Amino acid sequence: MSAEPQENRAKPEPVAEALPLNLWCVIPVYNCAEPAIRVARACRRNHVHVLVVDDGSTDADLHARLDGTDIAVVRHDRNRGKGQALVTAMHYLAGHDGTHMITLDGDGQHLPEDIPKLMDAIREDPEAIVIGCRNFDTLNVPRSSRFGRGFSNFWIRLETGLVLKDTQSGFRAYPLRLLSRLRLAGAHYDFEIEVLVRAVWAGARVMEVPVSVVYPPPRERISHFRPFLDNARLSRMHARLVGRRLLPWPHKRLVKRSDHVVMSEFMRHPVRNLKRLLMENATPAGLAAAAAVSSLLAVLPLIGCHMVVIYYACSRLHLNKVMALAIQNLYMAPFTPFLCIQIGFYMRHGRWWTEFNREMLLHNFHHRLFEWLLGSLILAPIFAVIAGTITYLAARLLQRHLRSI
Numbered sequence: 571m572s573a574e575p576q577e578n579r580a581k582p583e584p585v586a587e588a589l590p591l592n593l594w595c596v597i598p599v600y601n602c603a604e605p606a607i608r609v610a611r612a613c614r615r616n617h618v619h620v621l622v623v624d625d626g627s628t629d630a631d632l633h634a635r636l637d638g639t640d641i642a643v644v645r646h647d648r649n650r651g652k653g654q655a656l657v658t659a660m661h662y663l664a665g666h667d668g669t670h671m672i673t674l675d676g677d678g679q680h681l682p683e684d685i686p687k688l689m690d691a692i693r694e695d696p697e698a699i700v701i702g703c704r705n706f707d708t709l710n711v712p713r714s715s716r717f718g719r720g721f722s723n724f725w726i727r728l729e730t731g732l733v734l735k736d737t738q739s740g741f742r743a744y745p746l747r748l749l750s751r752l753r754l755a756g757a758h759y760d761f762e763i764e765v766l767v768r769a770v771w772a773g774a775r776v777m778e779v780p781v782s783v784v785y786p787p788p789r790e791r792i793s794h795f796r797p798f799l800d801n802a803r804l805s806r807m808h809a810r811l812v813g814r815r816l817l818p819w820p821h822k823r824l825v826k827r828s829d830h831v832v833m834s835e836f837m838r839h840p841v842r843n844l845k846r847l848l849m850e851n852a853t854p855a856g857l858a859a860a861a862a863v864s865s866l867l868a869v870l871p872l873i874g875c876h877m878v879v880i881y882y883a884c885s886r887l888h889l890n891k892v893m894a895l896a897i898q899n900l901y902m903a904p905f906t907p908f909l910c911i912q913i914g915f916y917m918r919h920g921r922w923w924t925e926f927n928r929e930m931l932l933h934n935f936h937h938r939l940f941e942w943l944l945g946s947l948i949l950a951p952i953f954a955v956i957a958g959t960i961t962y963l964a965a966r967l968l969q970r971h972l973r974s975i
Contacts, residue, residue: 591693594663596671597675611639669747670743679783684782701766703781704781705781728812729812738762756807758803760804760806772821773823850889852890855962857962860891864897864957866953867883868906913949915941
């Protein structure tokens with residue numbers, strides 16, 4: 571059984587009276603003691619409480635190093651992951667009347683000098699999640715970080731409809747009252763993706779503020795991100811979130827807002843809203859995703875309801891519905907169903923279907939329908955990849971052409 575987290579005996583000093591909220595900076599740490607201690611001390615100079623969560627580090631005793639300060643420390647007996655460290659912090663702050671948790675990485679990537687920017691955003695909307703949008707126009711930014719940010723932004727847009735610039739930033743402010751009511755499963759880097767998506771589904775607003783970022787040269791960089799394992803966890807989390815997004819029942823609203831869209835808006839401004847539909851998620855990646863989803867569903871034997879299913883899926887995933895409905899016309903009968911049936915027939919009988927007569931088609935329709943399903947399970951992913959790739963390349967070329975004009 572795991573040991574209980576240990577805590578420094580020193581109690582935090584009272585926060586400045588001018589501060590209306592009980593804000594805490596939380597720094598999850600794993601084997602990066604020196605930069606983490608510098609970050610913790612710098613955070614305290616912003617007149618907020620500071621909590622360091624030692625996630626099973628073996629390089630230093632953070633209790634001893636921070637003994638005599640008013641910086642609180644809790645420790646895991648073993649490494650449990652960044653997400654679990656933040657959950658531990660949530661429980662700790664709940665017992666200390668914390669209202670907001672500002673998270674920073676312990677490796678020194680985030681600058682405590684930017685904390686006031688997040689504090690200003692919290693005061694503007696105490697129920698919002700605030701993300702520190704990192705400025706990547708600086709030295710030593712890894713290519714993997716640039717790719718990861720774009721990849722994450724794309725999936726978050728599918729899952730929430732929000733166009734955000736930096737969904738992978740760990741420099742954030744969370745309202746604890748909202749977080750305590752969310753059902754979260756992620757325990758590692760996938761936690762930060764899940765909490766953002768589920769908070770948006772619950773009605774929370776997301777605000778981004780510009781912050782600086784520091785990346786040391788590659789030889790001096792500290793990173794515990796394991797590319798294969800952590801990317802697999804992130805992919806699994808996105809699959810779960812997309813799957814939940816596609817389900818028809820609504821999400822429980824924990825934050826009430828009045829910025830809903832009036833249903834009669836389209837009728838009052840049809841031209842403007844038609845333009846909005848045409849430009850919806852019109853990035854190359856967004857258009858490619860719409861083409862891929864449309865192709866995947868159009869090949870399946872959804873007789874008589876392809877258009878409805880495609881429209882529903884694209885609406886739930888915030889994809890370009892005009893593109894999707896246009897692409898699905900490429901797979902209309904009879905060519906695509908016939909091709910699927912041929913492949914399914916071959917899979918069942920080891921030969922191609924050549925007996926084209928009334929009995930084989932109508933009297934054995936249930937067999938042909940099953941073969942259509944079998945064949946579509948082979949062809950649908952192939953057509954989805956082809957359509958998505960062609961659409962992406964075409965959109966990129968068009969985008970470059972328009973920029974050059």
